[in-house]
Amino acid sequence: EAGVTQSPTHLIKTRGQQATLRCSPISGHTSVYWYQQALGLGLQFLLWYDEGEERNRGNFPPRFSGRQFPNYSSELNVNALELEDSALYLCASSPGQGFTGELFFGEGSRLTVL
């Protein structure tokens, strides 16, 4: 069974541009979580989607947005890129709202902003 998959693996953008990152959850999972891992800051919670709805949001500006599609895959958009947005973006999925079991993560998308 395929795990959580993310694309692209690497993305290079310049300041002011927009970046789009994608995540496909484990088959049967309806929840998708996004995390940012910036150098020196550790893993920070970004967004949680379940059944197409945004359920929770971390302390990030509105430039960070996303959506979840009917097939439960998800997209993270970062507008007006800033240098400090350079980070590894990780996605995880779970069977749904209220799940308290083990979370599995994808390999991440490395975003570099020049």
Next chain:
Amino acid sequence: KQEVTQIPAALSVPEGENLVLNCSFTDSAIYNLQWFRQDPGKGLTSLLLIQSSQREQTSGRLNASLDKSSGRSTLYIAASQPGDSATYLCAVLGSNYKLTFGKGTLLTVNP
């Protein structure tokens, strides 16, 4: 606001040594605690999950304990190997179903 602290930030040991990594959290209202491993530039690999009602979990040479009332967890690695070199992260799942991570312990096992 939940805060997770991991001590030490970095640890270097000779091969074969047993070692303990520490994790503490400020809010004991958690569903579970999970230990992850992260190799440089890679994603997270789940190692062990301890539900809030459990005291410990074991997998091979790894043993994790949880003392929810004192807000502490330890990850014990027996007979360390160079392949164990990685960053180890602990994370707690809070009542808002959000995982809060520590900053990790960078482990180096020297041959």
